[in-house]
Amino acid sequence: MVRLRRLIIALLALLAGPALAQPAARDTLTIGITQFPATFHPNIESMAAKSYVLGFTRRPLTAWDADWRLVCLTCETLPTLENGLAVRETAANGRPGIRVTYRVREGARWGDGVPVSADDLRFAWEAGRDELTGFGPAEFYRSAYELIVVDARTVTLRFDKLTYDFASMGDFQPLPAHLERARWEAAPATYRTRTAYDTEPSNPGLWNGPYRVTAVQPGAGITLERNAQWSGPAPAFRRIQIRTIESTAAMEAQLLAGQIDMIAGELGLPLDQVAALERRAGARFRYEYRPGLVYEHLDLNHDNPALADRRVRQALLIALDRAQIVARLFEGRQPVAHTSVNPLDPMSDRNVRQWHYDPARAGALLDEAGWRRGPDGVRRNPAGERLAIDLMTTAGNRSREQVQQVMQAQWRAAGIEARIRNEPPRVLFAETMSRRRFQGAVLFAWISEPEGVPRTTLHSDEIPRAERNWSGQNYGGYRNPELDALLEALPEELDRDERAQMFRRLQAIYAEDLPALPLWFRSDAHVWPTWLAGVRPTGHLNPSSLWAEGWRVQ
């Protein structure tokens, strides 16, 4: 028996051995993320995991940086009206348009040595304009009606509309024409399934970032290695290993066991889990909580007569102690939201009306709206209907489910009954929300760009309906003609101060009328090894990996 036990211990020690041995030189970095990219093609489907991986391996023309400024990555100079690279003109359709010129950075090359050229941009534009290709959002390509190749590295794009964010190219970026054009031309409709990005992702010619993909284990991990053709500052790590671990507990265990070095905040652990980790293993890692543009809120169905009453909406909001929830569940690390505009956004108005927890006032507002306490403590209107609403969120999201239960209790104290009904995200978003089949409130988040105009969530044209193939994200069915006019005028206003003025008005309407109930802005929790420096979380859709050449060992 004793011998057996000794044998087992020896065996276990043998197995455990390699985990304890640390590599002598730190030339590899292993990162844990919670999702596996569905594709590596930059233009097919948008998802955070793909953005994160492509951040290391590809460089778009432009991106928003960690200071929420628009910068050039593959281009040389950001076009502005002042520097002459952007010129206003009348578009072919007679409306005000603009032409912008981009020059690809000197020395930008694909991993096989072929220079990144105007032809790569032309190919991307042609493929995007062809409906059959199946690139996600086609609005950009519909608007960019002409692309002129000026020289081998320069293109001019003409747009049939003029918006203040004309310089941001978003997803439009060079695609390696020398590898992809033939595949696309053979049959655009099946290009999605034949693109080299998914059939041979380790082809170096697909990548123009500091790293390139060298191996893919579907669902499990991706190996990146230095791209020899990268002309920017040399990245510090020879190899970056990205591991997908969906279970957050397994992720934490692997971090503690040294199987992964860091957890990417963009796709990482819930904030409270990281906070708990910091309390237990504070010195072993570095932690950063970066508030971002993820707006957690309650969407309300405005077709529900109770919720159509502004006083009820206001009462619902002040019956919630958001400051307390943030302090207790999120360690006070997520800023309470007052409108959908993030306080860190340059367009945010600090003096916007703020609603604070005030149960007495909530009661008064509800009394005024005709909802009086019934015998069971739940309020009723004169017709005897109870003030009961469904409170939904994405099933399986523990943090939201926690919040939801606290809300239910706080509303109950105010005489409002909330029935919790949760659905998995794909049901909630793809059916219940987009078909507008919810009765009360839904807790979820929007993610936006800095200075983004919330048109798709607030404009009355964006209320999903069958004629529009259920597109649009104004799920609540909110209508406000003044806000509609503002949302239409805002993108076309080029003057920044004017725009700030309009944004102030927008926030004032939002805070007063409460189309949705603002909760807080989510913070990403990043966990890094103590020896890693230079990672700058952005807090928006452009991941920190876009600046991976600045990551260093200290």
Add this chain to the structure above:
Amino acid sequence: MILGRLLQIAIVLGLLSFASYALIGLIPGDPIDLAIAGDPRLGPEDAARMRALHGLDRPLAARYGTWAMGVLQGEFGYSRLFAVPAASVLWPALGSTLVLLGCALGIAAAGGIALGVLAASRPRSGPWVDAVAVLGQAMPSFWLGILLIILFAVTLGWLPAGGSADEGLGLRFLVLPVATLAVANIAAYARHTAAAMRVALAEPWVRTARAKGASGPRVLWRHVFPNAAVPVLTIAALDAGSLVSGAVVTETVFARPGMGKLIYDSIMGNDYNLALLALLLVALVTMLATLAADLAQRALDPRLSA
């Protein structure tokens, strides 16, 4: 006999494929709706275009027809979740699961039979083995997995909490999942072996053999055990399905890539092609395993082949 069984398997697979196709069609939320909800820039035209592109505008039966014809011709379709042909995700996952199952089954059979023989031959240890067996069978495997993670990965830090090796077999990654999966089955094997051995030990010829002077262990292993092996094999045959089910849970708890996790992820991620293929493949493997165990059982026990 074999031909009949194979035909039966083919029929079951056909029915199963249609049933699961229809069921997966009933899972709410098609991929395009999901894409629209996830990306504000997708307009109404984009939605119609993408729906036509993915063939989602056609009725379910027509889609099933196309799919089934494709599969019969060896066209397994494309995985939406991993953006590669579904078959290319399937084979590595099947391999990984078979390794897990093989190890777990081997350990469970060896351990279970040893315990069962012990219980039958040393009456005093019987109740203890029984108690262990009851507990092992009652233990939810995901709970055992969590406990093992707490102990060996979190507290002691000896073994990885999950995942798989980047290359090679990854023995260290196998230990905890295999242990988790084996425990429940050890219990089952132990119980059934013990029962079968007790029956065999009571047979008159055992006493005859003992009387002739054969030593205890020799009687046990040469005479009694082969007789007891038949019921054990029966259990192996009947349990192939539950073993695979166990793998689903174990792979989920340990975030280990394999068929179980693939099925779960593809159903959750609305990946029709992959989910269907994975389901059918698992069903096929299970049924073949059952058949193999049946055949082995017949070979051992001439009474059954009559």
Add this chain to the structure above:
Amino acid sequence: MRFRLGLTLLGLLVAGAIAAPLLGQDSGAPDLFNRYAAPSAEHWLGTDDLGRDLLTRLLEGARVSLAVGVATALAASILGTAVGVVAAWRGGVVDALLMRLADGLLALPALPLLVVLAAVDPSVVGLPRGEAASDMIRIVGILTLFGWVGVARLTRAAALSVLARDHVRAARALGVTEARLLWRHVLPALTVPVSVATALAVAGAILAESTLSFLGLGIAPPNPSWGNMLANAQELVFSAPMAAVWPGLAILMAVAGCTLVADGARGR
């Protein structure tokens, strides 16, 4: 001895489930100032991630899990007994068809199929989505689909052996009506095998329910069930490892209890 031990285990759980309200803790109300509290006189097992009393949640989970287990087992037993008796009674083609169906179901890996079934939109079959009662009905329905097989096989074997007995064959030859024969001779002989099978089915259903809930496809929070409490606890394994231990122990007790009762009943 086993029978008693099993009954004691189950009795404890049932008593706890019934007595849960007597503890005087409101399991629904979160207390944000008292999260992850250690066991104390007020909270015997401490509190969970929202400051709710763990013991109360565990006992309320017992109601859900035991109810699902018993309901499934009953449904599966009724269906399985009916199938088994019909197969044994009719014989021939009916028997062959029913038993092939049973074999087919038994050979299939149940859990992957349960995952598919559980993911299907409940509103398709007219159940409202996301409500506690419909969750339970849904789970019971799905588990019954696979649960009846074991009962049917046991029943059929037992019924066949009864029908082969001399006095039954004689009664049949004498023209005793089918109903009377079934009622007087066959069913009484089935009580033991069917109750053994039912007890085992309870165990199987509790395990299956907890597994589905653990995978997020069963009983949805905030309604507590042992499976979803474990799923929740798994995410918090580092902050509150004990929260993962209790629900598992409860499942272990319930399942072991049922198995022991079944074993004991068989041995009597």
